[in-house]
Amino acid sequence: MRAIAALWSRELLRFFRDRARVVGALAPPVVFWFLIGSGLGNAFKMPGAAAGVDFLQYFFSGTLVLIVLFTSVFATISIIEDRREGFLQAVLVAPITRLSIVLGKVLGAATVGLIQGSFFLVLTPLSGIDLPLQGFLWAATAMALASLGLTGLGFCIAWKMDSTQGFHAVMNLFLIPMWMLSGALFPHSTAPGWLRFVMSANPVSYAVSALQHSFGMGSVALASLPLCLLVLTGFSVATLGACVWLARDQD
Amino acid sequence: MAGLTKQEGLSSPVSVSGLSYAYPAARGGNSRLALNHLSFDVSAGEMFGVLGPNGGGKSTLFKILATLLRPGSGRVRLFGQDTQAARGTRKRMGVVFQNPSLDLRLTCEENLLYQGRLYGLSGRDLARRVDDALGLYRLEDRRRDWAGSLSGGLRRRLELAKGLIHDPDLLLLDEPTVGLDPGARKELWDHLGRIRGSRKITILLTTHLMDEAERCDRLMLLHEGRLTAEGTPEVLKGEIGGDVITLETEQPDTLLAGVRERFQAEAARLGEHVRIERKQGHSFIPQLVEAFPGLIRSVHLSKPTLEDVFIHHTGRGFWNEGAQQESRGT
Structure with a gap:
């Protein structure tokens, strides 16, 4: 436990000492949200079920997920740095289980993601979204689960890598499309059938949907709120399990 | 010492028997045998050196002892426990890697605090240990500085402090002074001496530096994954019959053949040199010079060093300058 807490607090300490990272993970999505949201919002009208939802409001959930994705996943890059700079070897020979190492790292990175996401969540009123306390709590739960799952995914990718460039490549090839096909940019209901299938299989979709429910936009969501949270929980457990398996002793 | 440890019910800190390790084959290549049937023991309180050239298997051995690699075959026990069940023994072990x-991005103090927590320390006990360590390693005034701002020598010192924060019974050091200037090197050794003086600790270190190996209680020479010799530095050097004479020549092969034929001396070629081990070397030199007029450019007489021990056992220069290996004369 102590070891998990130590590794967790180290992640937070390192994150907040690095101002560029704080700004770098928060600013781009906000700018995206405002520019893309404003631009697209006037070019297209939300069709069907989504009628009556302003695109800036619609895009808000996706932006929040993007912040969590950027922050959590980038935080796991520190595994590659830890390995290269040598810090990791000292952790690996310490008398702690690999589960503690995984949990310390993943919980640390996920907390960082959650904190960043919460900063943006505070801006909700600016977008005109009405956010009651209950909605806020659901949104926070969804973000926490999404952070955990995405961090776990990032950990799995980063564990075997020895260059941060490689990580960025995977990020662009794999994680960004996952975000694009999550209902962040366009609703599930208007997509062609094959795309709808891909979106349903994408765990990130359920993070976006859960947030849409929290923001009172349940009509555009992919699934019900309980199902979303269930899928996110399953996703987190699965990626954490994969992390522990990958990082098992003496590989 | 062995009797004492038995009385205390303790096993020797490091016990290795029949250890082999092969790195898996790279694409299209053969697997590389890094360690070949290695057996040795380190007894409690000893400073044990693993001396060998780079690529001789030292790092692989170190990783296995540090429980980062599983032994390929054979048995490695730390305090009587197999390294596979390593968590208990890890607590009793301090590891200082060659790479920092x-x-x-943490301060000196934070580095020590985090390390302590990984080893289950906390609260006042940990704070006291960190204070002690910063004092002992004279890093007190750098307490709140980034570790990144320290010089190479200071980083090594902090590294050592970090490896010892939990008061281990066994300290593993991988090439402890690589990259340090002579001043920092001496200082580090002074610290090691002080640690050994203040508590009972077993130290195993790997090195490719002869003067570091000299300081160990006992040594093993590791060459191409094999243990080629083992003993105290004095015993190892004593294995060489008397003195070492090195002849510089333009025709090493001719000279080597001549020396063997005329004097039945133990001689070997090392690059442009012929190396002879002989008792009473000083009285042998005049005979040599007279016997081969014009063939010898210079003569060098020395007491055997650990480098000579290495050459004696492997038939080649430690730094691999004498790539041509010569069979040993009688």
Whole structure:
């Protein structure tokens, strides 16, 4: 436990000492949200079920997920740095289980993601979204689960890598499309059938949907709120399990 | 010492028997045998050196002892426990890697605090240990500086402090002074001496430096994954019959053949040199010079060093300058 807490607090300490990272993970999505949201919002009208939802409001959930994705996943890059700079070897020979190492790292990175996401969540009123306390709590739960799952995914990718460039490549090839096909940019209901299938299989979709429910936009969501949270929980457990398996002793 | 440890019910800190390790084959290549049937023991309180050239298997051995690699075959026991069940023994072990393991974006103090927590320390006990360590390693005034701002020598010192924060019974050091200037090197050794003086600790270190190996209680020579010799530095050097004479020549092969034929001396060629081991070397030199007029450019007489021990056992220069290996004369 102590070891998990130590590794967790180290992640937070390192994150907040690095101002560029704080700004770098928060600013781009906000700018995206405002520019893309404003631009697209006037070019297209939300069709069907989504009628009556302003695109800036619609895009808000996706932006929040993007912040969590950027922050959590980038935080796991520190595994590659830890390995290269040598810090990791000292952790690996310490008398702690690999589960503690995984949990310390993943919980640390996920907390960082959650904190960043919460900063943006505070801006909700600016977008005109009405956010009651209950909605806020659901949104926070969804973000926490999404952070955990995405961090776990990032950990799995980063564990075997020895260059941060490689990580960025995977990020662009794999994680960004996952975000694009999550209902962040366009609703599930208007997509062609094959795309709808891909979106349903994408765990990130359920993070976006859960947030849409929290923001009172349940009509555009992919699934019900309980199902979303269930899928996110399953996703987190699965990626954490994969992390522990990958990082098992003496590989 | 062995009797004492038995009385205390303790097993020797490090016990290796029949250890082999092969790196898996790279694409299209053969697997590389890094360690070949290695057996040795380190007894409690000893400073044990693993001396060998780079690529001789030292790092692989170190990783296995540090429990980062599983032994391929054979048995490795730390305090009587197999390294596979390593968690209990890890607590009793301090590891200082050749590559730094400091978090450069944390302060000196934080580096020690985090390390302590990984070893289950906390609260006042940990705070006291950190204070002691910063004092002992004279890093007190750098307490709140980034580890990244320290010089190479200071980083090594902090590294050592980090490896010892939990008061281990066994300290593993991988090439402890690589990259340090002579001043920092001496200082580090002074610290090691002080540690050994202040508590009972077993130290195993790997090195490719002869003067470091000299300081160990006992040594093993590791060459191409094999243990080629083992003993105290004095015993190892004593294995060489008397003195070492090195002849510089333009025709090493001719000279080598001549020396063997005329004097039945133990001689070997090392690059442009012929190396002879002989008792009473000083009285042998005049005979040599007279016997081969014009063939010898210079003569060098010395007491055997650990480098000579290495050459004696492997038939080649430690730094591999004498790539041509010569069979040994009688």
